[in-house]
Structure formats: C-alpha cells, structure tokens
Amino acid sequence: MQELINRAKELLSGGTVVRVLGWKKGDLPYNPEPHIFTSAEELDRDFIYNGFCGANLSKYMIAATKLEGKTLVFLKPCDTFSFNQLIKEHQVNRDNAYIIGVGCKGKLDHRKFERMGLGDIAEISGIELTDECDKIHVKTVYGEEKDLDYRDVMLERCFFCKTKQHQIFDEEMLDSKDTVAEGADRFEEVRKIEAMTPAERYAYFRSELSKCIRCNACRNVCPACNCRHCVFDNTKYDTPQKANASSFEENMFHVIRAFHVAGRCTDCGECSRVCPQNIPLHLFNRKFILDANDLYGEFQAGLDTTTPGPLTAFTFGDVEPAAGLERSKG
Amino acid sequence: MKKIAKEDLPKLFAKVSGSMDLFTPVKMAEVSNWGLWDQTKTADLDTLKTVKSPKDVFFPQCQTLYMVHQDDEGFGLNPMKMTEKPFCVFGIRPCDVKALTVMDQVFLNQEPVDTFYKARREHAILVSLACHRPAQTCFCKVFGTDAAAPEADVAMWDVDGTFYLEGQTDKGREWLEAFADAFEDAGDPKDTIEKEQASIREIVEKLPYTHLSLEGWGVDKVDEKFNDPHWKELSDACLACGTCTFVCPTCQCYDIKDFKTGHGVQRYRCWDSCMYSDFTLMAAANNRQTQMQRYRQRFMHKLVYFPTNNNGMYMCVGCGRCVDKCPQSLNIVKVIKTMGKENADV
Numbered sequence: 243m244q245e246l247i248n249r250a251k252e253l254l255s256g257g258t259v260v261r262v263l264g265w266k267k268g269d270l271p272y273n274p275e276p277h278i279f280t281s282a283e284e285l286d287r288d289f290i291y292n293g294f295c296g297a298n299l300s301k302y303m304i305a306a307t308k309l310e311g312k313t314l315v316f317l318k319p320c321d322t323f324s325f326n327q328l329i330k331e332h333q334v335n336r337d338n339a340y341i342i343g344v345g346c347k348g349k350l351d352h353r354k355f356e357r358m359g360l361g362d363i364a365e366i367s368g369i370e371l372t373d374e375c376d377k378i379h380v381k382t383v384y385g386e387e388k389d390l391d392y393r394d395v396m397l398e399r400c401f402f403c404k405t406k407q408h409q410i411f412d413e414e415m416l417d418s419k420d421t422v423a424e425g426a427d428r429f430e431e432v433r434k435i436e437a438m439t440p441a442e443r444y445a446y447f448r449s450e451l452s453k454c455i456r457c458n459a460c461r462n463v464c465p466a467c468n469c470r471h472c473v474f475d476n477t478k479y480d481t482p483q484k485a486n487a488s489s490f491e492e493n494m495f496h497v498i499r500a501f502h503v504a505g506r507c508t509d510c511g512e513c514s515r516v517c518p519q520n521i522p523l524h525l526f527n528r529k530f531i532l533d534a535n536d537l538y539g540e541f542q543a544g545l546d547t548t549t550p551g552p553l554t555a556f557t558f559g560d561v562e563p564a565a566g567l568e569r570s571k572g
Numbered sequence: 573m574k575k576i577a578k579e580d581l582p583k584l585f586a587k588v589s590g591s592m593d594l595f596t597p598v599k600m601a602e603v604s605n606w607g608l609w610d611q612t613k614t615a616d617l618d619t620l621k622t623v624k625s626p627k628d629v630f631f632p633q634c635q636t637l638y639m640v641h642q643d644d645e646g647f648g649l650n651p652m653k654m655t656e657k658p659f660c661v662f663g664i665r666p667c668d669v670k671a672l673t674v675m676d677q678v679f680l681n682q683e684p685v686d687t688f689y690k691a692r693r694e695h696a697i698l699v700s701l702a703c704h705r706p707a708q709t710c711f712c713k714v715f716g717t718d719a720a721a722p723e724a725d726v727a728m729w730d731v732d733g734t735f736y737l738e739g740q741t742d743k744g745r746e747w748l749e750a751f752a753d754a755f756e757d758a759g760d761p762k763d764t765i766e767k768e769q770a771s772i773r774e775i776v777e778k779l780p781y782t783h784l785s786l787e788g789w790g791v792d793k794v795d796e797k798f799n800d801p802h803w804k805e806l807s808d809a810c811l812a813c814g815t816c817t818f819v820c821p822t823c824q825c826y827d828i829k830d831f832k833t834g835h836g837v838q839r840y841r842c843w844d845s846c847m848y849s850d851f852t853l854m855a856a857a858n859n860r861q862t863q864m865q866r867y868r869q870r871f872m873h874k875l876v877y878f879p880t881n882n883n884g885m886y887m888c889v890g891c892g893r894c895v896d897k898c899p900q901s902l903n904i905v906k907v908i909k910t911m912g913k914e915n916a917d918v
Contacts, residue, residue, distance in 0.1 A: 456818075
C-alpha cells in the first residue's frame with residue numbers, strides 16, 4: 243500500500259495530477275470511504291487500500307474529469323471496464339484522468355462477517371493485497387477471535403471475476419491474485435431462475451423486490467446509470483422516485499432500470515453491493531447479458547472504448563423482434 | 573413480572589394477533605424488517621437492527637391521505653380512516669423508542685398536530701426489548717438511552733432463551749393481563765435481570781462510539797458549523813441516494829404527491845430525503861443546488877437546527893443504521909468527529 247501512497251505523492255508534487263481519487267481509512271476496521279486527496283500529508287495520514295475497498299471509483303470520474311487539471315484515480319481491474327464504458331458514452335474526459343490500475347485479490351463483504359456473527363470487527367488482519375490469500379484473522383468487540391478463509395467473506399461478484407487485466411491504465415501497480423471459484427459460472431443463478439415456472443419466478447422476484455425501499459442506491463452507484471437527470475427524478479411526471487404509490491411500482495423501477503443498462507452494464511456488481519436490503523440486483527443484469535449474448539453474439543461492455551454495444555448498433559443481421567417473442571414462449 | 577420461553581412466542585403472537593394488530597420484526601428473503609405478523613410470517617427477535625426502523629409503523633413510508641374518485645355522478649372524496657384500535661409493537665429496541673419521542677416533538681408537540689401520527693401513537697402498546705448484544709455501530713448512550721432498561725409500556729429482557737416482561741405503564745400492565753394465560757409468572761427475577769443489565773452496560777462501555785463527544789454541536793452552533801470547510805470533502809463521495817434517510821428512525825421529512833389512478837387521484841405522502849435533487853423544490857427554484865448543500869442539510873438538521881429549536885434534543889438516537897448501511901461508508905459519526913471537538917483545530 244505504501245508504494246501507492248508514494249506514487250500518488252510523486253504525481254501530485256510533480257504536477258502531473260492535482261488530486262487523487264482513492265480510499266480513505268474509516269473509523270472502524272472495515273469502513274473505508276472513497277475520497278479525494280489533495281495533499282501529501284493527507285495521503286500519508288488517511289490513504290488506504292485493502293480488502294474493504296470494494297467501491298468502484300469510475301463513476302466519480304464523471305465529475306472529477308470536468309474539473310481543472312488531471313485526477314489520479316486508482317482502478318481495480320473490474321472498475322476499468324466501467325471507465326471504458328464511460329469513455330464510450332462520452333461521460334468522462336480521458337485527457338483529465340491519470341489511471342493507476344491497482345491489483346486486486348477480491349473484495350470483502352461485511353455482511354458475510356455479520357452472518358457469521360463476526361460483524362463487530364475490532365481488529366482484523368490478512369486483508370492487505372500483499373497478505374496471503376487464504377487467511378483472515380478477526381477479533382470482535384466481544385473478544386471472540388477466529389481465523390477465516392478469505393473466500394468465505396468475499397463479495398459474490400469476485401468469485402466470477404472477469405479478469406485481473408486492467409482494460410485501461412496509464413500504469414499498473416501491485417499484482418492481483420486469482421479469486422475465481424473452480425468451475426464458476428456467473429450465469430448459473432440466472433439459469434436456475436430461467437428454469438422456474440412463471441409462477442415461481444414471479445413469486446421469487448416479488449419477494450426480493452418487495453424489500454426495495456426506493457433509496458436509489460443501486461441507480462446512483464451504477465456507472466451505467468449516468469443520465470444527468472433520471473426519469474424517476476422528474477417531478478413533472480407520475481414517476482415518484484421516493485416511494486411506491488402502488489405496491490408493484492418498485493418492481494417496475496428495477497425492471498426498467500435493468501432494461502436501460504442492458505448492453506452497457508459491465509456486471510461490476512456495485513448494485514448488489516450497495517443494496518441495503520440485499521436484493522440480488524445483479525441477477526437482472528446477468529439475465530440481460532445472457533440474452534444479449536444469445537441474440538447478438540458474445541459481448542462484454544467496457545472491453546474497449548469504441549465497439550458499439552449490441553443494442554446501440556444496427557446491423558442487417560440483427561435478430562428480429564419476433565425471435566424474442568418465440569423465445570419468451572420457451 | 574411475567575416470563576415466556578422463546579419457543580412459545582409464536583403461540584403468544586397467535587393470541588395477540590387474534591385480538592389486535594401485531595407488529596414485530598419479520599424475516600423476508602434473508603433480511604428483517606418491521607411488518608404485520610400473521611401465521612405465515614417468521615418473527616425475528618434475534619436480529620438487533622432491522623434494516624428500516626419501526627418508524628413505518630407510526631409514519632409509513634407511503635401513506636394515502638385521501639382518494640378522489642370520478643364517476644358519472646361526479647366527484648367523490650374519501651379521506652383515509654384514522655387508527656381506532658389498539659395495536660402492539662413487539663420487540664422495539666430502546667433507541668427506536670427514543671426515536672418516537674423525537675418524532676413526537678415534530679408531529680405532536682407543535683401545531684398543527686399530525687392526526688394520522690397521533691392516532692397511531694395513541695393506540696400503540698410498546699413492548700420493548702433490551703439489547704442483549706449491542707453492536708459495534710451502536711451509540712445510543714451518547715443520546716441518553718440505556719440499552720439495558722427499555723422505557724416503554726412493557727420492558728422485556730431476553731435471558732438464555734426466556735423473555736422476561738415487566739409492565740411499566742397502565743397500558744402495558746393491562747396488555748400483559750389481557751394475555752396472561754400465555755405467560756408464566758416469573759416470581760421475582762431481580763437478580764437475573766440485574767445481571768443481564770450489568771452485562772449489557774459493560775459491553776456498551778466498550779463500544780467504539782459510546783464515548784463520542786458532541787462538543788461543538790447542538791444549540792446555537794448554526795453560524796459556526798454552516799460555513800465549515802469540511803462539508804465539501806465529507807460530501808464528495810456521497811452518492812445522493814436516500815439510504816441513510818430511509819433507514820433512519822428520526823428522519824421525518826415528507827413530501828405530498830398525487831398519483832393518477834385512472835379514475836381519480838390518490839393523494840399520498842411519502843418520506844422525502846434531503847439527499848434527493850427535488851428536496852424542498854419550490855416553484856421558483858431550489859435553494860439547495862449541490863449535493864454538498866443537501867448533505868450539510870441532513871447533519872445540520874440533526875445536530876444543530878433541531879436541538880436549537882427543541883430545547884437541546886438531538887435528532888439522532890445513535891441506532892447506527894446509517895453507519896451500517898451507507899453504500900460508501902459515510903455517516904453521522906464521521907461528521908461528528910471530523911467537525912466536532914476532537915478536530916476543532918483542523
């Protein structure tokens with residue numbers, strides 16, 4: 243981690259960048275926050291990079307690259323897909339970004355610690371990138387101590403890591419470590435849902451989506467949700483963004499959002515990470531990715547900055563709408 | 573004092589729900605939130621903090637005020653009915669009880685009184701559960717709550733699988749009496765309860781936020797805090813989502829909206845969030861244009877404006893839900909620390 247701080251300080255003092263977007267130490271061992279650093283002292287004092295730095299910083303670059311001067315940003319491999327996609331959609335100014343692609347060995351999910359009764363973390367070790375992959379030692383405020391397998395408390399998305407290669411960077415630092423589970427198939431859950439009867443599927447989504455409190459965290463964190471003014475925030479129409487006037491509305495919100503990011507979602511998994519009600523929102527996105535792959539050929543959003551997405555380019559070979567109808571009949 | 577074995581709670585719930593609405597934390601799709609209990613629901617009294625607070629029970633996130641209906645005869649207007657029957661709020665935590673006194677300040681103790689809230693508040697029987705295992709993110713003691721001694725109609729302690737209940741008000745004692753056959757007499761379990769209380773208080777003392785200092789905040793700090801330069805850096809990472817406001821037991825801002833039903837209008841109110849871009853939007857413009865301003869509003873309201881207008885009462889009870897739930901780990905504790913006494917010289 244110290245090498246990241248040193249490099250950031252170099253770039254800052256040399257005038258290459260005027261600010262650094264990274265993660266700031268929290269006041270508990272597991273709550274670092276995204277932060278803009280502007281001085282060497284601040285970097286020395288507060289900068290951190292460990293297993294709890296799951297936040298994808300790409301979206302903050304929409305605002306940061308509009309500012310005067312370059313912003314240094316630390317991006318994990320999966321975050322670089324989002325950054326590429328934002329370039330493609332003309333949302334970030336590449337010239338105002340200095341990207342350090344930082345290694346990753348999977349990020350941690352505090353909720354998994356909670357489920358094990360170990361959420362009240364007083365001390366934790368083994369979460370640095372340089373630590374051995376498979377050992378975490380936790381001590382709680384209750385004095386309980388336990389050794390954990392890193393993977394047992396990893397974010398779901400990290401088991402299906404797309405790659406440890408940064409898709410865009412000015413320089414790369416720190417080596418990544420493999421996290422992918424053996425035989426991992428990120429569409430497995432989707433296929434299970436596809437195999438349900440329509441009634442089962444309906445019940446499943448109703449029970450999950452009815453938990454939604456319309457906090458909009460999934461939308462606001464999503465790099466693909468980059469409309470300057472979301473249709474759900476428009477006060478002129480009957481699209482309340484704060485609460486559900488009817489009991490089915492929150493369901494529609496998520497369905498509409500999934501449609502809107504289809505073909506542009508990189509499957510970064512931030513939506514599910516931030517949901518306060520643990521709704522597995524990534525499943526919607528994966529369903530759309532699976533369908534788009536099926537209908538238009540394999541496509542990964544964010545692989546580059548130029549290839550048009552399956553739903554934003556027209557070709558004569560495009561699937562006819564009737565094909566979709568046929569598929570829906572099974 | 574009464575007692576009941578934990579495994580017998582469903583029997584008690586069946587009895588209670590037979591004669592009144594029973595609200596309690598229920599588990600659905602892996603998470604626990606407050607809900608109306610019935611035989612199909614699984615009550616969850618083990619989870620310390622429900623995702624949303626029990627605020628919904630008194631002040632629902634979305635509440636219809638009246639319906640306007642149009643037919644051949646013309647227009648009809650149907651106001652919604654007020655709560656007229658007693659109902660039970662079982663398992664509410666001491667911090668959430670305290671939060672009701674904060675909301676009372678807004679909805680009951682000043683004109684105009686909120687009639688919907690008043691009806692709910694008056695008819696509620698609060699059965700409050702002491703916190704056997706407070707969490708690291710709890711800081712209720714900072715705001716004067718004792719997690720070991722619930723201040724409610726009925727106080728309840730969970731000791732080794734047995735729930736001990738003590739009526740503390742006439743309403744509470746009557747409720748215990750009404751369902752007396754569901755309980756056993758606990759005799760005088762003074763030692764058991766005191767031991768449990770001592771254990772809770774001992775843990776609370778050790779929690780990292782328990783000794784959080786509020787110095788520098790509170791009454792008449794408006795000028796000092798409003799222009800503090802830290803607001804900008806603190807709010808930079810804020811996503812402008814409404815999680816903190818929606819899980820908060822004391823946030824009470826609401827918006828009134830109309831929903832077209834096809835044959836008329838449903839006028840409803842719903843929780844508002846100062847994090848949202850249309851918060852306090854007026855015909856002319858919005859007086860808060862940036863997220864920094866909205867972010868500042870939330871904490872100034874809780875830590876300065878509210879105490880200034882309400883005899884020093886803070887609009888935070890230290891439940892710690894926002895600390896747990898902020899997607900980017902920003903929270904009120906970080907704000908209090910960064911701009912409070914501890915860093916006054918920064």
